[in-house]
Amino acid sequence: MYRKVNYKLNFFLLIYAMIFSFFSCVSSNESLPDSEVTTNPSNEITVTTEDTKNLDGKKLTVVNSEQPIESNQQTISPLEKYKNKTKNILISPLSSPSEIMKGKTFDSLFTFGLTDSNNMPLENLSVTISYPSFSANGIVSFATEELMTDSRGTVSFKAPLIEFACDDFVSCYITPELMDDEVANYIQKTATKIPFKVHTDKIWNVFSVSILDYTEAGTPITSNSLTSSAILQEMYTKHLSVGNSDWVSEIDSDDNILLYKHAKSLFGNTIGYLIHGKLTYLEGVTTNENGNKTVKLNVSYGVMDMKTGEDVLTDSFDVTGEDSSEWKLFDSIRHNIIAPKIVNAIYYGL
Incomplete structure (x- = not known):
């Protein structure tokens, strides 16, 4: 036969016994004055004395150690993290292909160079290339490709065959850890860009x-x-x-x-x-x-x-x-x- 044990009740009795011993020591073997013991849903036990002569109306609160402790440390937004990560990095356009006609491929690469504040090349740095991938009714859609800088701090992007006319840009930016709306808007304003020009194939019409x-x-x-x-x-x-x-x-x-x-x-x-x-x-x-x-x-x-x-x-x-x-x-x-x-x-x- 099993005996049902009320562990929560036993826990509170144990805490109360500890409190009783504490006040016994403080009062130099005098009896514990009238007091009030209360509990709350957060597993706190509070003892408040009414005898100000012996214990000066002391109030003792015991907190269950299993409860999480709130931190006052402020979190840094994804945008601030991204700004801190990129503030000493310079991205420069190095080469730009000539304009082409719809249905053709660019004859050279879109190349960017990355350096630090001392103008030293940055190797093995993750960057994202954003480029036009489709256009309809004057609205351009974009695709992205993640690349790593080489030993010279450069990245080169080869655009695929272009089946649409477009006058826009290829953009290069440091790959963010998290892309939210604020980071996306910041990148849109600060990314380094190279013209991406593809004219119509209707030139014979x-x-x-x-x-x-x-x-x-x-x-x-x-x-x-x-x-x-x-x-x-x-x-x-x-x-x-x-x-x-x-x-x-x-x-x-x-x-x-x-x-x-x-x-x-x-x-x-x-x-x-x-x-x-x-x-x-x-x-x-x-x-x-x-x-x-x-x-x-x-x-x-x-x-x-x-x-x-x-x-x-x-x-x-x-x-x-x-x-x-x-x-x-x-x-x-x-x-x-x-x-x-x-x-x-x-x-x-x-």
Whole structure:
């Protein structure tokens, strides 16, 4: 037959006996004054005396040693650890491949060098290479590869065959122990970068440009399109085949089905893509405190695939400018902001 033992009760009785002995010693063989014994869920036993003459109202607390002891030591965040780890390390770009066409491979390596604060090479250091791996609708996705520096403190990365157009960067940074949002944002700002440029393989296609300019009153300008002309000139710098076309009513009504029907009827299969859109006012021309002219405009456009009638690229953006005259203002906006932005999106996006 087994006997059931209440171990918890025995533990408290043992502690109480120890406390009783303690007070007996303190009181020089006098009897233990009136006292109160309490316990709490954290396994503490507290004895409080009421006889201030003998024990001065002493309070004794015994804590179960099995309970964890809280530490006042502050933890260091992953970001602070990463900053401490990398603060004396310099990463430099050493070699950059030339721009290539979509569907090709880079003819050389992306190479970075790592040195310490004394300009000495850092060997066997883990770094991460982040590089574009895919692009769709103008959004670039990235892949990573972890490498170790060699005896010269360098790492070299060979990019795979690139099947998409892209204008971005290959980044190199010290591999973090933990990658949280703060560390990722810090790396995004501080990583060493080398340009990663892959232009479209549509350079043999013929493009047509039809951007409809509007007056400040919101009326379409039918006599000419200075914005189309600026885009055409910019496309020439990329060695693209391009010409102007006018589709006033179709673009003004935002009727892409009718636009495709009429353009297909006119061009047949002679062009590959139609760049169409609008330049409208958001704020009229004003004169600022410096006596210069200012304006705020919006550009919206699409690049239509003439095989399907679908837009394969679309965007809308606002532009502002300031110049000494209204003519210079609009000429600068068209040639220095609008045309480069649209043409680069096409050249590195199709």
